[in-house]
Every structure is written in structure tokens, then in C-alpha cells.
Amino acid sequence: MANSDSGESIIARFVRILSAFDDRHQTMSVAELGRRTGLPVTTTYRMVNELLLERLLEREPGGEVHIGTRMWELVSRGSKMVGLREAALPFMEDVQSVVQHATTLGILDSDEVLYIERIGTHSTVVDISKIAGRLPLHATSSGLILLAHSPAAYQDVILARPLTKYTDTTLTEPAVLRRHLADIRQRGFAAMPGVIVPETTGIAVPVFGPDNTAVAALSVIVPRTEEHTAARVPVLMAGARGVSRALGWRGELKGTVRQSQ
């Protein structure tokens, strides 16, 4: 695909470069970037310069580089994420104002939950969901909601894999999980106490798109000591219906998750 010894395409290398940046390393020297990506020095510098030309990367006064404004702009303008986020945000705020704990919006991507948005306090509760962060399907309430509304064939694939047991309440038995999924699908919500972090409980409900598939999961993360699940589910559901309607949803029947890869 490319001229490189390793047989990588430029695009692949570009992804490697982008991947080198995360919330912990949003800016770094080109040399460090080279080390993190494992690319040859010269190649790193050449590519960085090309990317700087297009403003996909930007150079700081000190010489360090970070992901460019242009990059964010192009992606935000053309991506469907922003639309989903914008549709959901007002309702998330409503939910958040009532529940008073972290509220998140997640989608199913590459067999994981990808969190699109999250609002609410950062510190009151131990919670590891962050924007653009990923968590496994079987160990989060959002993941279980998304899985529950997925085609059976897809569920089978996921359940057939080795499932990490994060805490002693994490479900890893395919048969048990399958029963849970049926439950979740029928009741319309997933409440999972401490499946990934012992101290917290996640409660999630599905958000539907126009084609009646579950496109996202709306969830709240509350301390396990004050779950009040029964009281909180209706709030979440109302919010999720609001989001669904904002997305053009009209129906009533339960649907299946739209797969993205």
C-alpha cells in the first residue's frame, strides 16, 4: 500500500500519529511522537511537516505539536456524532438536573461502548467513562442495553468471546448474560450494580433512531449506596424518548441496534 518497508500506507501511519495523542498526551515534541508511534525519525518529521501544512497538526511556540483546529473542525462539521450529541444534550441536562450524577450517552462501535457525551460532576463518584472513551459491552449498563437491542447473531458473537470479570458482580456466563439481555430488552432498561467499578451502579435505557433501531444508550452512573433504580428509570426513559423523537423516531416497537462495523 505504500512505499514503506513495513508495508504500511500513509493513511495507516496517519492514524498511528493521531493515535499517539490522547487525553494524557495532547501535546508532545516531534521526537517523542516518533518514539510513541515507532515510526522512523525522518519519516516522522516529514509527515509532521506535511500535516502542519494542512493544519491537521499545529505547532506550539515551544515547538511541540498537537492536533490541529482544522482537524477538529473538519470532523465536527461532517460527522454524524455532532448531530446526535446536539439532539441529546438538552435531554441529558434534564436528566442530569434531576439525578445529580454523571449522565452519559454511548453508542456501539467496534464491539465496545463508545461514549459520545457525558455531563455531570467529575469527582463525586468513581467513574471511568469519559468522552471518546471506550468500555466493554458486557460490563456496562450502556453496553448491555446496546447489546440487548442487537441482532441475536451479533449477541452470539460477543458472548462467545472471553469476557473479562472486573468485579464479582460482572456477568461473564453466556447463558446468564443471555437471560439478562432478554430481561433488559423486555423491561426497557439495564441496571448493573458495580459490574466494572464496585462502588457504582449504571442505569441505562435505549435511544431509538428513525428506523427504530437502538442508536445509542442514555445512562446515569450513581453511587451504589443510593441507587433508587425504580425512581430513576422513568426519568431516563423520558429523556431517551425525547432524544429519540429529536432524531426523528416515531414508532413504538422495539428495534435492533444499527451496527457500525
Next chain:
Amino acid sequence: MANSDSGESIIARFVRILSAFDDRHQTMSVAELGRRTGLPVTTTYRMVNELLLERLLEREPGGEVHIGTRMWELVSRGSKMVGLREAALPFMEDVQSVVQHATTLGILDSDEVLYIERIGTHSTVVDISKIAGRLPLHATSSGLILLAHSPAAYQDVILARPLTKYTDTTLTEPAVLRRHLADIRQRGFAAMPGVIVPETTGIAVPVFGPDNTAVAALSVIVPRTEEHTAARVPVLMAGARGVSRALGWRGELKGTVRQSQ
């Protein structure tokens, strides 16, 4: 830079492809993408396939493509925008809840205002700011705030350019603008009635970063019939100070805009 007849690098073509997607065209067939980018057919298909491999683009059931989740994820995770947005959002909500009109957060980028975030009703007021949208510096309250806190040399550059007169209240005279900028800088806010759309007034205040430079502008857009500028400025200022502090700002002195490019 590349092997193409046009002498374009792959990166440049990649940008062309990304640019082909916007809020009006978030998904399209590969053929249409080829037409919009002006790239040769074969090249378009080859590149699209490469991008699909890396999940920078995604293919829909119908065969159309759109910007991939991976793309959004990589950028959101590594970009500083998200941090700024997250810091600002709670305060923007406070402002919005009081003002009850569109509230926006914009930064200075490439001699324009780039809107990072906006919340509030979509329909009550004619307003053209949208997330990842751009507007000129001299014709928006946010732009004037950012400009007012920029180095004099930069102001000169901008004011020396031909400035479009959108409405009859749009200021285009360098001398007049310069006086306004001084005013704005001193008072700490910019209130511009109908400079770009006759029916609305924008009110903006600066957000400062740790180094005491103005990193963003917080603004509200209200119908011109109910400005209440005097009453609204304090709310905005309180919000902006909150954001500034969340960003690590401590100082009190007025600073200058941090340039990006």
C-alpha cells in the same frame, strides 16, 4: 509531494475528502465524493477503500460513505477542543438558563471565529452560528472580543483587509473599528446589534487561559427587540470567569489572544 499529476500529497487529498463532508452532506456515494473533490474516479475509489480500512470513513448499508466513528474518536480524544468545551459547558448552561437564548463559545482561528460549542434554542432567533461553523471577526461580537484582546500587530493585519459590510450596522472603517476595539477591551464586553443579521444582537465577553491570554469568547445571541445589554453582560461575565477559572486562570489583568496560526 506525491505521485499525483496535480502534485498533491496524499494528506492534501485526504483533507479534500474530509472537506467534502459538511452538515448538509454528511453522507454520499463514492461517485459523488469524487465529483465534489474533483479527484479522478479511480483515485477516489482507491483512497476511499484505504480510509475504510482504517475506519476513518464508514460504509452504510446502501453503499454510501460517511466520516467514520474512528475519526471522531481519535480527534476527540487527542484534541484540546474537548477540554475547553467540557470546561465551558456547565457555565454556558448557567448563562443559557438565565438568558434563554442561544449561547455560544468561539475561538480565533485562521482569522475567523470558529464556534466550538453552542447551546440553546435553534429556532427562536435567526442565527447562523453553528458548531464548527465560521464567521468573520469584524462582524460578530465574539470576533470583536477576540480581536480586541489580540496583539496590535494582528489587529492591523485584519483591519487592513477588505471588510464585508453585511448590514448597515456592520463596521468596516478601520479607524472606527479601532476605536471600538479599544472600548471593548476596556469595558470587557462587545455588544453588536445586527452586524451580520439585522434582527439579532450579539453580546460577547472574553474567556482567559492560565497564561492570561483570551482563549475564547463566550457570547449570547438575542433578538434585537429585547437586548437588555446592561442586564446581560454581568451574567456573561460571571460565566466567563467561571470558565476561565476552570481552565486554570488565576490572574486579573487583561491579556492578549493566543494566536493559532
Next chain:
DNA sequence: ACGGCGATTACCATTGAACGGGAATCACGA
């Protein structure tokens, strides 16, 4: 001032990935 070390830039011969025209194939509606 000097010396050492890492970051950055400059140079350059090699080569295979990228290129794109053209034709075949597929998809779908008339």
C-alpha cells in the same frame, strides 16, 4: 567557554506504492 546529548534539519540514492486511463461488471429503473 567547552563539551555532551537530544532534538531537529539537510541530503540523497533507491524503489515500489500510488497513479489514472480504460474497460468490464454490476445495479437499477425505464
Next chain:
DNA sequence: TCGTGATTCCCGTTCAATGGTAATCGCCGT
């Protein structure tokens, strides 16, 4: 059935990309 457009396949040409080596810059400690 035909026609139009989207998509894939094929393939010879070529120069952009590659990455090693070496020079240069910049900073810190002595």
C-alpha cells in the same frame, strides 16, 4: 430489453515517499 451511472478490475508508468547517514541547532551542566 436497454441504458445510464456507480463500482470494480487491470496494468504499465513514474516520481513521491522512504529512511539511512550526517550536519546543525539548542540547551544544560561543569
